[in-house]
Amino acid sequence: MAEEINKDILEEVKRLMPAPAGITKVDFEGPDVAVYVNDVAFVYRDENIIRNISVSIKKRLIVRSDASKLTDPESAAKKIKEIVPPEAGISEEGIRFVPEFSEVYIEALKPGLVIGKGGANLINIISETKWIPKVLRIPTMNSDVIKGVRNMLFKESPFRKKFLDSIGNKINKQIMKSEWIKATALGGFKEVGRSCMLVETNHSKILIDCGISPEPGIKGVDANPSNGENKAFPYVANMNATINDIDAVILTHGHMDHIGFVPYLYKFGYTGPVYCTPPTRDLAALLLYDYTKLVIKSGGTPLYGEKDVKTMLMHMVTRDYGEVTNVTDEIKLTYHNAGHILGSGTVHLHIGEGMYNAVITGDYKYGFTRLLDEADTRYPRIDALFTESTYGGPNDITQNRKDSETELLDSILATVNNGGKVLIPLFSVGRSQELMLALENYINNNPKYKIEVPIYLDGMILEASAIHTAYPEYLKYSVQQRILNNNSPFESEIFEIAKGEKSEILDKGPSVVLASGGMLNGGASLGYFKEMAEDPKNLLVFVGYNSANSLGRRLQNKVTEIALPGEDGKLEQVKVKMQVKTVEGFSGHSDRHQLIDFVKNMRPSPKKIFTMHGEESKCEDLARVLGNIMHVESRAPMDLDSHRLR
Numbered sequence: 001m002a003e004e005i006n007k008d009i010l011e012e013v014k015r016l017m018p019a020p021a022g023i024t025k026v027d028f029e030g031p032d033v034a035v036y037v038n039d040v041a042f043v044y045r046d047e048n049i050i051r052n053i054s055v056s057i058k059k060r061l062i063v064r065s066d067a068s069k070l071t072d073p074e075s076a077a078k079k080i081k082e083i084v085p086p087e088a089g090i091s092e093e094g095i096r097f098v099p100e101f102s103e104v105y106i107e108a109l110k111p112g113l114v115i116g117k118g119g120a121n122l123i124n125i126i127s128e129t130k131w132i133p134k135v136l137r138i139p140t141m142n143s144d145v146i147k148g149v150r151n152m153l154f155k156e157s158p159f160r161k162k163f164l165d166s167i168g169n170k171i172n173k174q175i176m177k178s179e180w181i182k183a184t185a186l187g188g189f190k191e192v193g194r195s196c197m198l199v200e201t202n203h204s205k206i207l208i209d210c211g212i213s214p215e216p217g218i219k220g221v222d223a224n225p226s227n228g229e230n231k232a233f234p235y236v237a238n239m240n241a242t243i244n245d246i247d248a249v250i251l252t253h254g255h256m257d258h259i260g261f262v263p264y265l266y267k268f269g270y271t272g273p274v275y276c277t278p279p280t281r282d283l284a285a286l287l288l289y290d291y292t293k294l295v296i297k298s299g300g301t302p303l304y305g306e307k308d309v310k311t312m313l314m315h316m317v318t319r320d321y322g323e324v325t326n327v328t329d330e331i332k333l334t335y336h337n338a339g340h341i342l343g344s345g346t347v348h349l350h351i352g353e354g355m356y357n358a359v360i361t362g363d364y365k366y367g368f369t370r371l372l373d374e375a376d377t378r379y380p381r382i383d384a385l386f387t388e389s390t391y392g393g394p395n396d397i398t399q400n401r402k403d404s405e406t407e408l409l410d411s412i413l414a415t416v417n418n419g420g421k422v423l424i425p426l427f428s429v430g431r432s433q434e435l436m437l438a439l440e441n442y443i444n445n446n447p448k449y450k451i452e453v454p455i456y457l458d459g460m461i462l463e464a465s466a467i468h469t470a471y472p473e474y475l476k477y478s479v480q481q482r483i484l485n486n487n488s489p490f491e492s493e494i495f496e497i498a499k500g501e502k503s504e505i506l507d508k509g510p511s512v513v514l515a516s517g518g519m520l521n522g523g524a525s526l527g528y529f530k531e532m533a534e535d536p537k538n539l540l541v542f543v544g545y546n547s548a549n550s551l552g553r554r555l556q557n558k559v560t561e562i563a564l565p566g567e568d569g570k571l572e573q574v575k576v577k578m579q580v581k582t583v584e585g586f587s588g589h590s591d592r593h594q595l596i597d598f599v600k601n602m603r604p605s606p607k608k609i610f611t612m613h614g615e616e617s618k619c620e621d622l623a624r625v626l627g628n629i630m631h632v633e634s635r636a637p638m639d640l641d642s643h644r645l646r
């Protein structure tokens with residue numbers, strides 16, 4: 001049966017758009033509908049027009065000016081500068097015109113002032129220039145990643161337009177009715193790492209996450225990527241479909257075990273879209289470019305090159321929480337806040353017209369953190385739930401956050417008062433910011449914890465924090481307000497940027513070092529560790545996950561001597577005399593109680609439960625417990641298992 005483009009929607013837009021707008025063209029553009037009109041200001045002056053049509057066609061409607069009506073860029077830029085007050089802080093090259101989309105990107109420190117009260121400035125800009133403004137926030141801290149991604153997307157606008165048009169025509173076919181839905185575990189089931197699952201119907205195939213395993217360290221092509229061998233990569237070669245049969249990839253969040261394999265798909269011919277939230281796109285850029293560099297630095301050949309990472313970024317389609325988006329003709333995606341890291345989302349899939357609904361959680365935190373709101377439990381409908389199980393075991397009960405924080409602060413104080421130095425190795429994205437918020441809060445507000453020594457930040461922590469300051473609306477209200485009011489906790493004066501040789505920084509006397517490289521497998525933290533290990537006055541504190549073969553785990557298991565590559569690459573023996581401590585409770589994952597409470601509090605209740613993203617025993621135990629509590633069928637699938645959902 002020939003699959004025809006669904007023209008009904010385009011006709012519906014033409015019918016509903018008031019005549020004075022003067023439609024000149026209507027097209028699908030990615031998951032959205034783009035309409036071009038002669039009088040764009042007429043449409044934007046009445047906010048109900050776009051809203052009503054969107055509701056009626058169940059898609060996002062983008063209204064743009066017909067190209068013939070656009071003011072020339074030079075005069076338009078002049079007008080914009082007249083309309084927007086200088087306090088908005090538009091940067092030097094902050095006004096850029098994108099004729100492919102009839103849009104003008106305005107980058108400013110205070111987007112609110114560009115927008116104006118009730119959007120008054122935007123309407124003014126549209127009336128005067130006919131260009132549609134897209135307002136972007138300049139992060140309060142310098143971010144090379146955000147600059148790079150924005151520049152790239154701007155330069156690649158001609159490609160982006162063509163790409164979006166082509167997937168628009170693919171997605172918007174006449175809806176074909178599917179008879180069955182199947183989920184196949186391709187990675188990260190009964191294990192942590194290489195998360196990947198395939199959701200499939202008669203007519204659609206989508207991947208949810210596509211990561212690599214953090215175990216046993218940095219991996220290049222020497223670990224065979226074509227099958228699941230040595231547990232590094234997902235089983236995409238065994239999914240009974242080729243890479244190009246995939247209609248879409250959906251990412252839950254920007255950690256390597258959920259995104260690390262995506263550029264590889266492009267290297268081997270995938271040309272479709274990747275859906276994610278805007279922060280996930282930028283965090284993915286940070287971590288994936290870093291991954292390719294790290295593999296090369298450690299003498300390996302990376303799985304894919306920077307070129308493939310760029311190709312991936314060019315194919316990303318971003319969505320905020322709560323936006324309903326067609327990823328195929330019959331599958332709709334909606335992200336809900338997952339509370340795990342910046343931009344993390346649980347994935348709600350609505351398949352067929354009301355036929356089936358599934359929630360795939362990715363990683364989530366259902367509990368207090370300083371950085372993010374807890375995971376959202378309300379969904380329109382849930383037939384099947386796939387939940388992470390990282391801390392799903394019977395003993396995975398963490399102490400409350402306040403106790404964890406005071407335990408950490410007490411250890412730091414005791415060490416520096418005794419003339420020692422403290423090293424805290426951290427994952428750059430997530431735990432670092434959480435810990436910075438905690439330290440900042442105690443040191444500034446609690447006289448008992450007035451730590452007088454420098455607190456250094458080293459490695460990717462800075463760049464990751466900068467990305468947070470570009471997306472305050474994704475953070476907890478209190479943190480958001482501080483960033484918006486020029487009082488960002490990540491730029492607090494209690495923190496100092498580490499500059500120069502590590503040994504020189506440490507020679508200055510007692511200090512606290514927050515360094516990237518959470519498991520000490522590489523990154524800035526390893527360099528500090530080598531310098532600090534032999535002094536018994538020093539303290540090493542772990543606040544996050546250490547995988548079984550990591551240096552971090554070996555140190556937790558109290559090894560006293562360790563061989564590490566020195567400057568010249570030759571192994572050197574390092575004696576570990578520093579104290580080693582682990583403080584639990586800072587995790588961005590839910591503990592056992594929080595996992596169970598999340599499922600109990602979900603509205604509506606899921607009718608079937610699958611566990612994933614946890615060690616085997618934890619996935620099995622959690623599945624059993626949830627099945628008993630919820631009185632529903634529950635399972636702990638393993639990789640390569642397929643389940644017919646309907």
Ligand SMILES: [Zn+2]
Nearest residue numbers: 253255340363
């Ligand atoms: Zn994660």
